[in-house]
Amino acid sequence: MIQVSRSLIRELKTVFSRGLGITSRQTGPPVEFLVDQRQLRIRTRNQQVALEYRTPVEGLEIQQISAPFGLLRCCHGPKADPVQIQRQEKAIQVEWQEAGIPQSMEYPTAECREFPALPDELDRNESRLMEALRDACETATDDSARYALDHLQLRGVEGQVISTDGRQLLVQEDFQFPWEGELLIPVNRLLCCRELRRGKSVEIGRTAEWVTLRSGPWTIWLRINEKARFPDVMELVNQSPEAVASLQIPDEDAEFICAALKPKPFHQDDAGKVTLDLNGEVTVCAREAGQGQQRNYVLCRSERSGESLRANTSRDYFRRALQLGFREISLSGSDTPACCRDEYRIYVWALLTQAETLQSQPDAVRIESTSVAPPKTRSRTKQKRVTERVQSEQKQAVEAEQVLTQMKSLCGGLTETVSHIRDLMAQLHTQSQGWRRGLTSDQRVGT
Structure with missing residues (x-):
């Protein structure tokens, strides 16, 4: 059993x-x-x-x-x-x-098929490998024709995880893979599952037909696709033109604009795009579905360096760059892909044509990032609860100290009272003994 x-x-x-x-x-x-x-x-x-x-x-x-x-x-x-x-x-x-x-x-009873064997060699990686695979799956697409864009490319020597849907590209590197060359594995929603991100480390290896991942109690085998083709995306990254403008967006502005551009049911052609206006102020121009007026979101804490520029982009890709944690966006022009880089990642997405750029509107609604209260995140709520608990404990400690002081004072008063009672009792005892002796003397005289 x-x-x-x-x-x-x-x-x-x-x-x-x-x-x-x-x-x-x-x-x-x-x-x-x-x-x-x-x-x-x-x-x-x-x-x-x-x-x-x-x-x-x-x-x-x-x-x-x-x-x-x-x-x-x-x-x-x-x-x-x-x-x-x-x-x-x-x-x-x-x-x-x-x-x-x-x-x-x-x-x-049922019959199970023969199960794949474990690889002879498994390389250990940090748990961020599972996060990288999740982000890679969310970058790929189910719509694949000429190239296998519904697959992830794992490059052994370079230690890279690469994914693209043809319009956006995510390269993540600095991993340890025990093989040489490049291989493709299918995108699987399982890699986005939080149950697989419990382990403190991730082991990865391959056999002739399978890539194997071990995270915590879970082991996953994904079949290698040897016949599919993947685009040479690294050529696009390595040959990208030099940036002429750069946009720095701090966390507060990133939270503000991500909330403002939250996906909504689109009923207009303009609703899926926004215009980055980098002329003096950093402004994101958007036209919301079902709303006649254009909205200009001014990122008051953000800064632009380099040339003035107006670029038209998909709101989804711009928002995704910020949600991935990138805080600097490099632009080589209004018609070349935008690029974000950090220590281990590169995110690139194609801009829309200049003909689709949202023009300035005199009646546009202006919303500044500093005029809107930042959204309450779970971490802030948790910190508030911790602060309230600490304050409550401190208040209880002060009240307990006050009660203890009062008890000490009361005990002191009781001690003095007991001492005074004892003195009175001693005096009464002395007086009673005197009365007894006096009574005895009187009795003798009478006799």
Whole structure:
């Protein structure tokens, strides 16, 4: 018998469905539960992706149970209540409790396909490799014709992760890959999953057919596409013309403009583009969907260096550059791609034609970044809660000190009172003894 928690089954169902692209209407491949060498391995696969979850176990004999994917759908839950899975003659018996009520299901046994082997060599990287793969997947596209733009390029010697949709390009580097040359792996939504970013490090390697990633308890195999073609994007980066203007945007202005350009339902042709007006002030001109007036967002804290310039760009790519954390944008002209660089990344996107530039409007609504309160982020809210808790604890400490002082004062007063009572008692005792002696003398005289 194998026992796992309902919360783990819930995580397995989510990750397996996302990685293999399984919808609620699809049956899904079999799931294998394998106990060997003091660990439980739960895994599944299809033609392009294989997934495995490992967790240590004690006291279980070596065994293997293959069940239909529907098992994960029936007994998952938010809590760590146990689920017992055992194999009988020709069926899989599953038992658990839901709201204190015993539940049981019986499934036919299933056959799993042969699982990929681990590479002989795995290179360890920092956890930012998973973040890089997530950003790369969000840069690629599902629409691929001549080139495999729905794939990620991994360059071994250079240690680079490259992705593009034909209009934007993201190059991320300084990784360790144990192979030479370039290879392509398919974009997979699983790489955007937060469950895979729990590990403090990421191991990566390859076999003849698969690229393998290990992060925390998860291991992923992605099939290498040897027939697909990828554009030579590094030529575009290396031969880019020299910048004539540069835009520096601090965090406050970046938060302001990202909130202002938040995606909305577009009903006009002008709604998907903005114009960067770098003539004196740094202004972002936009025309919102369903609004007649143009809006000019003035980034009061931002600075422009170099030549004056007006550039027309997609609002999505401009906003994405800021969300990726870039704070400097270099422009080589109004009709050449914009470029952002930092220590390990390069982000490039194509500008729109000058004919689509939004012109100045006398009735445009002017909104300055300093006139709008910055949005409250979770970190600020958390910091506020911490501050309030510290202040409350300090107030309680002061009140406790005051109570202690009053108690000490009261104890001092009580001590003086007790001492005074004792003096009075001593005086009464002395007087009573005098009265007794006087009474005795009177009795003798009378006799």
